[in-house]
Each structure stands twice: as structure tokens, then as C-alpha cells.
Amino acid sequence: MYDGRVVVVDHPMVQHKLSILRDARTSSMQFRELVRELAMFEAYEATRDLPLEDAVVQTPLATAWCKTISGKKLAIVPILRAGLGMVDGVLQLIPAARVGHLGMYRDESTHKPVPYYAKLPEDIASRAVLVVDPMLATGGSAISAVRYLREQGVSGTLKVMVIVAAPQGIEALLAADDDLVIYTCSVDDGLNDDAYIVPGLGDAGDRIFGTK
Numbered sequence: 001m002y003d004g005r006v007v008v009v010d011h012p013m014v015q016h017k018l019s020i021l022r023d024a025r026t027s028s029m030q031f032r033e034l035v036r037e038l039a040m041f042e043a044y045e046a047t048r049d050l051p052l053e054d055a056v057v058q059t060p061l062a063t064a065w066c067k068t069i070s071g072k073k074l075a076i077v078p079i080l081r082a083g084l085g086m087v088d089g090v091l092q093l094i095p096a097a098r099v100g101h102l103g104m105y106r107d108e109s110t111h112k113p114v115p116y117y118a119k120l121p122e123d124i125a126s127r128a129v130l131v132v133d134p135m136l137a138t139g140g141s142a143i144s145a146v147r148y149l150r151e152q153g154v155s156g157t158l159k160v161m162v163i164v165a166a167p168q169g170i171e172a173l174l175a176a177d178d179d180l181v182i183y184t185c186s187v188d189d190g191l192n193d194d195a196y197i198v199p200g201l202g203d204a205g206d207r208i209f210g211t212k
């Protein structure tokens with residue numbers, strides 16, 4: 001399904017943490033921590049195909065023929081606000097990555113994204129990019145982010161890391177860009193009349209920042 005362009009991270013630890021994340025009783029403090037941890041696990045999967053080059057290391061005993069990561073440098077691009085909650089988890093795995101920010105919110109009646117901020121590393125066009133946002137609902141926000149990144153010259157495979165995705169968002173996002181892979185912890189049932197993911201986990205931004 002989805003021609004290998006969607007990776008569901010189904011590790012037991014991930015699925016266990018996702019269950020707690022979904023629970024309406026989970027506090028903002030715990031929610032934030034879980035989003036950070038899930039982002040780190042997902043980043044592990046999303047970096048599985050990074051190219052390696054040979055390296056020679058002198059251990060205390062002998063010469064070791066090793067591998068180190070090569071290829072393009074990485075940039076993490078969170079979609080504000082909720083994507084911010086995933087940044088530290090990814091940075092734990094890739095501390096040298098640069099971070100760009102794309103701000104947008106969904107209009108409550110049209111459900112379309114309204115962009116309000118963009119700040120990317122100057123050399124974004126030469127970097128491999130991981131877009132992070134916990135929720136992929138209609139796909140509008142992620143599509144807007146991907147289009148903007150392509151306009152800024154980002155080339156090659158774009159990776160979009162979410163925590164919960166709706167089938168509608170997955171299909172729309174895959175159709176919007178030919179060279180993109182989605183990482184998610186779950187593909188949920190669908191969307192409700194307010195374009196919220198069902199069963200989902202509610203409003204990710206509000207739960208991360210305690211604004212409701």
C-alpha cells in the first residue's frame with residue numbers, strides 16, 4: 001500500500017507510548033515528553049537510509065575500519081506550533097542538524113492553512129530536509145510546507161515525519177510531491193466534520209502547550 005512511500009513505525013515501544021499520548025487524561029507535561037520521545041524513535045527510522053562512507057579509527061588496541069555518515073547535511077523543519085514539540089527529539093539523534101521554522105495555522109471554517117512565518121537556514125537548498133508536525137489531517141499544512149521548501153530549492157527526497165495521519169492527508173500529500181516519504185506512528189480511521197483526525201489525539205498544539 002502507498003508504494004513504500006509511507007512508513008508506519010510500529011515498534012512496540014512506539015505503539016505503547018502512542019496509546020498514552022492519545023489518552024484524554026494525559027497531562028500536557030507528559031504529552032510533551034511523549035511527543036519528544038516518539039519524534040526520536042521516528043527519526044531513527046527516517047535516517048535508516050543515510051549514506052555511509054568508510055572511516056579509519058585507531059582504537060586503543062588496533063585500527064578499526066568503520067563507517068560514518070556522509071552525504072547532504074540535514075535540516076529539521078517544524079510546522080508551528082505543534083511541530084516544535086518534535087524538534088528536541090530529532091535533535092537528540094542528529095545534534096548537528098540546522099532548524100528552520102514554518103508558521104501556519106488552519107482556518108477554523110475552511111480548514112486551509114494560513115501561513116504567517118518562515119525562517120530557514122540560508123543553505124536549505126543543499127540540505128536533506130525532515131519536515132516535522134505531529135498531525136497530518138487534510139494534508140493542507142504539510143502540502144503548503146513542502147511546496148514552500150521546493151520553491152526555496154530543496155531537492156531530492158523530502159521526509160515528512162508525523163505522529164498520527166489520516167488516510168485523506170496521506171493521499172493528498174503523496175499526490176502533491178513525487179519525491180516524498182511519510183513517516184507516521186499510525187494511520188487512523190479518518191476525519192470528523194471539523195477535519196480533526198479520528199480517533200486521533202485531539203488538538204496537538206493545545207495539548208503540547210496547554211492552551212486549552
Ligand code: PRP
Nearest residue numbers: 080081082105106137138139140141205
Ligand atoms: C495542526 C497540526 C498541523 C495541522 C494539520 O496545526 O499541527 O499543522 O493542524 O492539519 P491539516 O493536515 O488539515 O493541515 P494547527 O493549524 O492546529 O496549528 P497549531 O499547531 O498552531 O495549533
Ligand code: URA
Nearest residue numbers: 137196197202203204
Ligand atoms: N490538528 C490537530 O492538532 N489535530 C487534528 O486532529 C487535526 C488537526
